Amino acid sequence: MKVAKFGGSSVADAEQLEKVARIIQSDKERRIIVVSAPGKRFANDVKVTDLLINLGESYKENRQYERELSLVVERFRSIVTDLNLSDQVIDKIETEIKNIFASSEAIYSKLEALKAVGEDTLAQILSEYLTSLGMNARYLNPKDAGLILSDQPGGAQILEESFDKIYRLREYDGILVIPGFFGYTSTGKLVTFSRGGSDITGSIIAAGVKANLYENFTDVDSVYCVNPTIVNNPKEIATLTYKEMRELSYAGFSVFHAEALIPAVRAEIPVCIKNTNNPNCPGTMIVAKKEIQTGENPVVGIASDEGFMSLYISKYLMNREIGFGRRLLHILEDEGISYEHTPSGIDDMSVIMRANQMDERKERNVIKRIKAELKPDQVHVARGLALIMIVGEGMQRQIGTAYIATKALKDANVNIEMINQGSSEVSLMFGIKEEAVNAAVKSLYQAFFE
Template identity: 35%
Template sequence: MIKIAKFGGSSVADAKHFRQIKKIVDADPSRRFVVVSACGRRYKSDAKVTDLLYLVAAHVRYHVSCDDLLEDIGKRYFDIAEELGLNYPIHEEFAAFAEQARAGELTTEELVSRGEYFTAQLMAEYLGLPFLDAADVVAFHHDGSLSMTRTHALIQERGIPGGFVMPGFYGATREGQIKLLDRGGGDISGSILAKCLDADLYENWTDVSGFLSADPRIVEHPQPIGRITYQEMRELSYMGASVLHEEAVFPVMEAGIPIAVKNTNRPLDPGTIISDREDFVSDEPIITGVTGKRNFVAVHIFKDHMSNEVGYLRRVLSIFERYRVSIEHIPSGIDSFAVVVQGSDVKDSLWSIVADIKTEATPDSIKVVDNLALISTVGRNMIGRPGVSGSLFAALGQEGISIRMIAQGSDEINIIVGVRDDDFERAIRAIYRAFSDGDHLLELSDLKRAEEEARAEAAVLANR
């Protein structure tokens, strides 16, 4: 069995966490392929090494001294090596890197990638595994896009069958130019490696025990999610649940490899399993989770007999495309529809877009609604279940929360409602309570029992 174990920045923050990782890796002989991020925060007010390296790059670009920053970064690695008794020549290697950085000889991507590089070098020695440089196996095209075909071939050719430690977040072109993945790209690196090695499981180790069914800053003691599908995870991640980089799902989803999200500090916690299993289990919750985002804008467009006018919607959407604005949702009626976008995407262009719509689409009226929050209730077990939407809307009504927009995906695994920004947290709590008994989310068995009780009560009333 092959497990890819990816450890995030918080999991490699210091020597104490290195020791914890060694216990986790040594506990399971299947964990012989390890991917690491750069050292993260050791405490709340601490800085991530990656953020510090971006600052170094900015200082170099503007010809400002970065000596203090480089000294702080180097000390992070020196302390780990010293405390763990490692032989890797980190002082010499880091000094050579720092000299190149000060001289402006490194691109920003080369400079920032050294956070993962040095972390992986130290981790490889500590775990007793070979080091495999991501620049040698994670292949990029010159335009910065990933080449999965070449990456697969290189990992098969250069990967060490017995296991290795690989830095995440970066790779290189054929010419050896370092390229970075998106922030959070270490998750993607682990996913890529899992696909290329045809792994049985991709373990993503972080500082939380998997996904929670709601934000604990909003809902008190939300229930952990034991099992979730790739599609549900994508929905929750996109709408704000930021445990795992959403792009990390695609390589393993295509290969049918499950993901286990685990807590480095509490390795015995069950965590969350993400897979393509969509079967229904009676002891699973009706909903999987509730999450959302603030700061959306809805542009409402009204035109009499719009449904009879071919191409009208396309003309309006082409205007948003011209301004390179991504569309979130398009709730519609017979003679009206709304285009919902993220406020940050139109902060400099909203009124220009509105003016173009008036000129080119000649609607009868346009109304802009800002300060809109979208809340997504997600769950594969909602499909085909009567009463779910009714419970959700009733819960918001009882709280006196006005629903500004309703949308549901064609796959029926999510219900999205728009509310005022000011009602955001109150709405999430109300929806969560609607599907909770106070301590746990209601399960399918609870719904079935309630349906049976309702049928029995109806039968009694009918016989009177």
């Protein structure tokens, strides 16, 4: 059994859904299909989920929302018309949305239910279309599929009791089409995952039914070893481990939602990234373990991300002051700030964090508290930091990887603000100034892949 998930670009219009149908027809093992809401059809288009969010904002602010509602309805109407299907599902959309607004639920619950309309409607359309082609297909609501989630709207988590129920999906004949992105609490309340959560649904279903393979169809042939907007025609990655994918996705690789792989990783379900527009391409396999040949390039990918900052604290004999680091991090916790890395020396410590977490007010509060509570010799903030991650399972066993990387940065005339290697078995991280990212990545790519 295979579970196949189709992202927003794969279901953006009728033409894309025709491709999806051919992909499903081509392999009888593709028995469970998970879908996103329709994405962009062209560069300046608007995703259906964004249309629904705009509709919800108009309702919340007591503004006229007929225009926003018509945009949602017409988007689906165009798909139904082009696929020669009945208008029945279109009538249901308007009725469902009006019922959501008329319900006695709290406003946040109404907005949660509204956001889920995109995936839910698309799943019904695809199921009807597959049936019209002679396939034994049926729509299955996430509640009936067994997705029981925690009561955390916009950030729900799967509950362990779900997996026994999901496993029973193996008993169904034919093809099941399940909407992604949302599920239900044990009391029957609709809740959503965080944005992009259809990937999470696909991974949960694959783990729950113990699939042989979880296929994630998107609009790229495979995962590239570097951002193709920085390096032209970069090499494709044939195989990645879960650890490597996690490191790459953290540092700017946007192939997967951050939480999406967790259920598949725990169940050791192999994942394949494939292209809806080029389904015969083998894609990228993500597996638990892989064999690394002697002499093989240990680096599989180079990722970069901007928008970081560092908080630097220096104090003589810091290493002898018990609880210093804990108290520092507690100050950040009080301000609602999470940290990414904490490189340190015997008398100094840096905390790397996302810059958008600390505005000017928080920065003043944090520095004021650090000076008052920790009495450092120095404390200052540096913004405009970018992180570059060099990733590969085999790097620890390969002599000279750090030398190659630092030489590449030297050749590109890029100064290293920070380096962190020992904390991870599969990655080597550099902090540099944001303006140097492109030059650094190009030089690193040339050193490791050319």
